[in-house]
Amino acid sequence: MCKQSRAVGLALAIVALAAVGASAQNPVFAVYFDPSFTLRETNCPGAGPGVLYVAGVGFNSLVTGVEFALSLPPAITWVADVNTPAVTIGTTPTGIAMGYTTPLNGYSTVELCRVEVLWACASCAAPYLDNEIIVIPSPRTGFLGWTDTSFTERPAAGLVSLVCPAGVAIELTTWGRVKALFSPSVEGGETHE
């Protein structure tokens, strides 16, 4: 009986902790490379125009406004923010604040805006390896977050997306150069310990 009540108590405590953890979880803003919000890593698609999709996840509320900024790597040059509401102040690289006339449905992943960019990289080679696109607080206000239907400002977290992640990097090279990497005696070769 005593063991049973202890077990029940433990289970309740775990459930309570989980609930607290869930409620304390902040929504996140992230940059995706596809409109269905599945890819947060990509190889360089080649020099030319492209689109990034900024989305918010985990609001569990209607969303009346968002504010953030994007830190863009050398692989990407910002061109324009599109699909933004009429009430928009600033740009994504310098800090953007958007107020929505019709609140966004934050009960599922929701697109906040799209960013038209120019890919500067032709392929995944230095200096484009592990290039990070980070959602950061707006440098104008220091705020990264959103507002609910009572226009209360609430914080969010920004995620990192990767261009040319090192794990899957495809770098043009030769077998000779690869061998040189493991041969300390070869002039110009690198040593790895």
Next chain:
Amino acid sequence: MSKSIILVSCFILLAGTASAGIIDPCRSSVVFNGSAPAYYFACPRGETRTFSSRGFSFSMRIVDWQGNPIAFIPKQDFWVIDCDPVRNLYLCGGSASSSADSSTNYAGRTTMSNTALAAGGCANGLSVVCQGYLLGPGVPSPCTPVCVDVRVRSTDLNRDGYVNLSDVSVIAGYYPPALYNECGDLDWDGKVSLSDVSRLGAHFGHQCR
């Protein structure tokens, strides 16, 4: 001699009759119910909260030059205007931007609490008007209109009766790192921030009816 006395008496009687029913703005009174400063957010369409839901109201008593209460003054004959020497409001429809709760009763009394002010602009003070007369504290001297510290903010920042891109430009000019401007602080939290932009977004496209 008796003729002149009769004439003077007639004159006084006529004058008294003529002034009956004409508002005496000095002895008529308005009382503010609430704590100052009070805060009020307005939209040109008038789709915001009422005065009472923001925690304040006005009580008016209207008397004529003889001190008699004036009954049945229509509720539409009451409205508020700003009394801010620096800033001012754009009242949608002028006197139609607000109204009393009901016509004056036999005691000349009515209240203003259930109205939602339809306005643009920004002001730090409101006075109550009845039939064009600014209402005072209810004492003949000093006869100065009552100006209450009600801080009104509106998404129609440029006072043109329409919440549109012009207003976005205005609030963008108040947004950090620009210097703080209280007219862009639509929720009185001491900063122009996302919550103010969100409010503007929610009322975007609204205009005076």
